[in-house]
Amino acid sequence: MFIHGYNYTYQEALYRLVQMSVDAGQSQTSILFDWPSQGDLVGYVADRDAVAFARDDLASVLDALGRGGVKTTVLAHSMGGLLTLETLRQLKIAGRQRELDMIEQVVLAAPDIDIDLFQRDIRTIGRMKKPVVVLAAKDDKVLAFSQRLSGSTAAGALDVNDPRVQELAQSDNLQIIDISSLKSITGTNHDRFVSFAAAYPQLQRANKNQSGPVAGAGALVLNGVGDVISSPFRLTGAALTQ
Structure with missing residues (x-):
């Protein structure tokens, strides 16, 4: 399931979903x-209000998918990440664990979420089946604009080399992936998740096999073609390795 971000029309979001599905060689049904x-x-401000308005609708969709036995991977971009986490938090507080259990994985691409709100939501939701993936870049121009408006750090602009970020990934079961080297289609550096789509199957296979630098929670750096080139740290089970 793709949940688009700020400044998207329906047609643009649909095009992006199809593009990523093709690039990733996706054979499952795309939503x-x-x-x-x-x-x-x-x-921007109107979109943040729209996110709050849409939470119940997203919860209803996740409920319907769960009732149908559908396991869902959620890819949420930008402000869509805020919508996703707030909805999952709402489900958790309401005791609707079944819907949460049917989510295979959550991927937050350049999430436009205040870092304090992000941490609160992640901790309220609790541990998911797989680590929540955060695709981050320090040079994201849209998030820089958002940060100037809010005066706070966005979760999508985290620095994976910062020890505090590494500690956050460890404590909250996150995979924070630096995608700064991937190509930006528009030059805003806010859409690199599209380039990441082609590399995602490779990362999924590594996670499934529990081998390589993407196993478990941790902070990762990708090169320009989506290969992992460094891992500031990796958490596999109870072992933390440098």
Whole structure:
């Protein structure tokens, strides 16, 4: 399931979903959750309100998928990450664990979420089946704009080499992946998750086999073609290795 971010029209979100599905060689059914973004650069504040409005609808979709026995991987971009975490938090508080258990994995691409809110939501939701993946880049221009508006650090702009970020990944069961070297289609550095899609099957296989630098929680750095080139640390089971 793809949950788009700020400044998306339905047509743009659908195109992006198809593009990523093809690039990743996706054979499973792809789902687009479209929330009412203004689809306009000046609609930032309105889009944040729309995210709050859409939480119940996303919860209903996840409930329907869960009732149908569908295991879902959620890829949420930018402000869609805020919608995703707030919805999962809502489900957790309501005691709707069944819906949470049917989520195979959550991937947050350049999440436009205040880091304090991010941590609170992650800790309220609790441990998922697999580590929550955060695709981050310090040079994301859209998140830089968001940070100027809010005065706080966005979860999608974390530095994987920062010991505090490494500690966060360890304590909260996260995979924080630096995708700064991947290609940006628009030059904003906010859409690198599209380039990441082609490398995702490789990372999934490594996780499934519990081998290589992407096993378990940790902080990773990718090169320009999506290969892991360094791992500031890796957590596998109870062992923390440098």
